[in-house]
Structure formats: C-alpha cells, structure tokens
Amino acid sequence: xxxDKNVTANRTYKSSVFVMVFQEKKELLELxxxxxxxxxxxxxxxxxxxxxxxxxxxxxxxxxxIIDSSLSLYEHQSTYNPNLPLRYLLYVADTYSKMxxxxxxxxxxxxxxxxxxFVIFYNGxxxxxxxxxxxxxxxxxxxxxxxxxxxxxxMLNIRxxxxxxxxxxxxxxxxxxxxxxxxxxxxKTMILEEAVERAVTECITEYGLEREGGxxxxxxxxxxxxxx
Numbered sequence: 001x002x003x004d005k006n007v008t009a010n011r012t013y014k015s016s017v018f019v020m021v022f023q024e025k026k027e028l029l030e031l032x033x034x035x036x037x038x039x040x041x042x043x044x045x046x047x048x049x050x051x052x053x054x055x056x057x058x059x060x061x062x063x064x065x066i067i068d069s070s071l072s073l074y075e076h077q078s079t080y081n082p083n084l085p086l087r088y089l090l091y092v093a094d095t096y097s098k099m100x101x102x103x104x105x106x107x108x109x110x111x112x113x114x115x116x117x118f119v120i121f122y123n124g125x126x127x128x129x130x131x132x133x134x135x136x137x138x139x140x141x142x143x144x145x146x147x148x149x150x151x152x153x154x155m156l157n158i159r160x161x162x163x164x165x166x167x168x169x170x171x172x173x174x175x176x177x178x179x180x181x182x183x184x185x186x187x188k189t190m191i192l193e194e195a196v197e198r199a200v201t202e203c204i205t206e207y208g209l210e211r212e213g214g215x216x217x218x219x220x221x222x223x224x225x226x227x228x
Contacts, residue, residue: 018076018121018176019062023048027172028065032072034169035119035156040067049095064095071095071114077155080126085136085151088118092151118153123180130163131156179203 022028025043033040047066063074073091075084096113103111122128136151137144156163158173160181167174179199186195 017179021172021176022063022074023050028063029067030170030172031074032065032067034166034173036117038068049098064091066114069114071116073116073118075118075120077120077122078124080122080124080128082134083139084120084155085118085134085153086139088153089136089151092116092118118151120153120155121158122155123157123159123177125184128155128157175203175207 022031025046025048028048029040029043029046032038032046045067048064049066050062050064062076063072065072071092073088073095075088077084081087099113100111105111120134132155134153134155136149137147140147156166158166158177160177167177182199182202183192183195186198190198
C-alpha cells in the first residue's frame with residue numbers, strides 16, 4: 001500500500017511540474033515549435049483551451065491550445081499507457097463540444113473546426129523508442145483493415161538521452177528532463193519531497209533559475225521553483 005502511494009506521488013509531481021512549466025504561453029510556444037518544426041514568435045498567437053472538467057465525465061487533459069487553426073492536445077505520462085488514444089478521443093470530443101456549444105450543428109451549413117494533433121510526452125522508466133505511434137484501432141476487440149474511426153497520437157520519449165534534436169530545440173524541455181532525472185536518482189535514498197528540493201536547488205544553481213513557480217507532491221502545494 002505504501003509503495004502504491006509513493007508511485008502515485010511520484011507520478012503526480014512529474015505531471016504537475018510539466019503542466020506548471022508549459023502552461024505559460026512563452027514556454028508552450030517554445031515546445032510547440034520544437035515538436036512541429038515551426039517558428040512562431042508571438043506567444044499571444046496561442047489560444048489555450050485546456051479542459052478543466054469535461055461536460056459528462058470527470059476528466060481533464062494536461063495542455064490544449066489552438067494556433068494557426070490547428071488544435072494541439074499535449075499529455076504528460078510517467079507510466080506507459082496504451083489507452084491514451086481512447087482518452088484523447090474523449091478529450092477531443094469534449095473540446096469540440098465546447099467549441100460548437102452555441103453553433104448549429106444540425107444546420108445545412110458546414111461548421112469549421114481546427115484539425116487536431118495529439119502528442120504524449122513520456123518520461124517513465126519503461127524503455128520505449130524515441131518516437132512511437134499509438135492508434136485507437138489497436139484497442140478494438142475486432143480488428144479491421146480500415147477502421148471507421150481512427151485516432152493517432154505520437155508518443156515522444158523525453159528522458160535524458162532521447163530525442164536530442166527535440167531537446168536542443170526546447171531548452172525548457174531539456175531542463176525539465178534533467179530535473180526529473182535528478183529527482184528519480186535522489187528519491188532512491190530519500191523521501192520524495194527532499195529529493196525534489198535537492199533537485200530544485202541544484203538546477204537553480206546550475207541554470208541560474210529563479211523560484212517563481214511551484215510543484216506538487218501527493219497533490220499538495222509544494223515549495224516554489226521556476227524554469228523547471
């Protein structure tokens with residue numbers, strides 16, 4: 001039971017820090033450019049529409065935004081989860097539902113909706129390739145050559161030593177990966193909160209970061225930190 005609590009706390013702090021860092025438009029645009037290969041410069045071009053609570057279900061996604069008529073949904077994962085395509089289907093359905101809430105979806109005029117892109121940022125301990133395509137159809141009980149409903153998501157391995165070109169394009173992502181790796185190392189010999197504090201202190205010293213944000217451990221607000 002205690003081990004399960006530690007795993008949950010470990011997963012919570014990683015996701016919380018990731019969302020805390022990249023919910024800021026400047027860092028989110030940097031990450032988007034790194035993933036997409038684009039070169040947008042104005043963070044205000046981003047329209048953030050992250051789900052806080054779905055209409056019919058108690059679900060929410062990590063980061064969702066629109067830029068250049070494209071809807072990007074980003075999810076952080078510290079454990080390998082083959083059900084992500086199904087979760088993304090629920091996220092995007094709810095997002096489109098909110099976008100068209102006051103529009104006539106029963107009318108004869110076609111509505112215009114942004115095309116979706118689904119990206120998973122994975123930094124768990126299970127070995128996975130730098131890039132993996134996950135499909136909704138892989139979860140179907142009956143397999144079809146051409147499924148009537150498909151959803152593809154890209155899973156990117158963001159542990160240190162993986163996706164070097166992506167890390168080079170996003171300094172913030174590299175610093176986040178370095179932070180998580182240090183916490184993982186120190187948590188083997190100390191409690192999670194102490195491991196996080198030590199990693200924060202070291203990263204602030206080495207990267208010259210200021211304590212502006214915050215992290216969460218076991219769902220509770222933690223000490224302030226910034227940049228990572």
